[in-house]
Amino acid sequence: METYKTILSKLDVRQFDSKKVPAEVKLKVLEAARASGTGNNRQEWRFILVQEKETLKKLAEDSTSGGWVVSANFAVIVAAAPTPSFHLIDAGRAVQNMELAAWEQGVISGIYTGVKDEEMSKDFAIPSTLKPSTSMGTSSILRS
Numbered sequence: 275m276e277t278y279k280t281i282l283s284k285l286d287v288r289q290f291d292s293k294k295v296p297a298e299v300k301l302k303v304l305e306a307a308r309a310s311g312t313g314n315n316r317q318e319w320r321f322i323l324v325q326e327k328e329t330l331k332k333l334a335e336d337s338t339s340g341g342w343v344v345s346a347n348f349a350v351i352v353a354a355a356p357t358p359s360f361h362l363i364d365a366g367r368a369v370q371n372m373e374l375a376a377w378e379q380g381v382i383s384g385i386y387t388g389v390k391d392e393e394m395s396k397d398f399a400i401p402s403t404l405k406p407s408t409s410m411g412t413s414s415i416l417r418s
């Protein structure tokens with residue numbers, strides 16, 4: 275699918291089916307995040323793949339506005355260094371790239387930003403220099 279069509283047809287979804295997303299799709303999604311540019315080319319960030327049922331449950335509990343992630347097939351946490359202040363732009367760009375890379379392969383997703391910083395950092399061993407900024411949850415659907 276051409277990029278423009280992928281962008282225009284992407285919706286944010288909060289309910290997912292139980293189909294498994296193939297590992298190669300997950301790898302492409304993570305690679306899309308890794309390839310995203312950062313301010314000052316600092317790349318001071320980590321992407322954490324969450325794909326076990328129990329850890330997805332934990333991720334949902336550590337959120338204030340993304341409880342729906344519990345039904346995702348997998349999720350990716352984006353944690354970035356909070357200074358300089360453009361880390362949220364970096365994180366947003368990475369998520370957008372991941373979502374579009376996923377959608378191009380027929381995998382739909384949603385983003386959420388309400389995270390309980392302390393709980394999430396502890397549960398997912400996020401280094402103290404980084405701050406959990408956002409997460410996205412995905413699963414496969416049949417695309418029309």
Ligand SMILES: Cc1cc2nc3c(=O)[nH]c(=O)nc-3n(C[C@H](O)[C@H](O)[C@H](O)COP(=O)(O)O)c2cc1C
Pocket residue numbers: 284285286287288339340385386387388
């Ligand atoms: C910066 C940002 C933060 C968001 N935070 C949340 C969130 O915390 N929880 C949530 O369910 N959706 C969140 N969303 C998803 C938006 O609500 C969604 O993009 C919007 O409803 C449009 O959806 P649509 O493209 O499917 O119409 C966020 C989106 C953006 C861009």
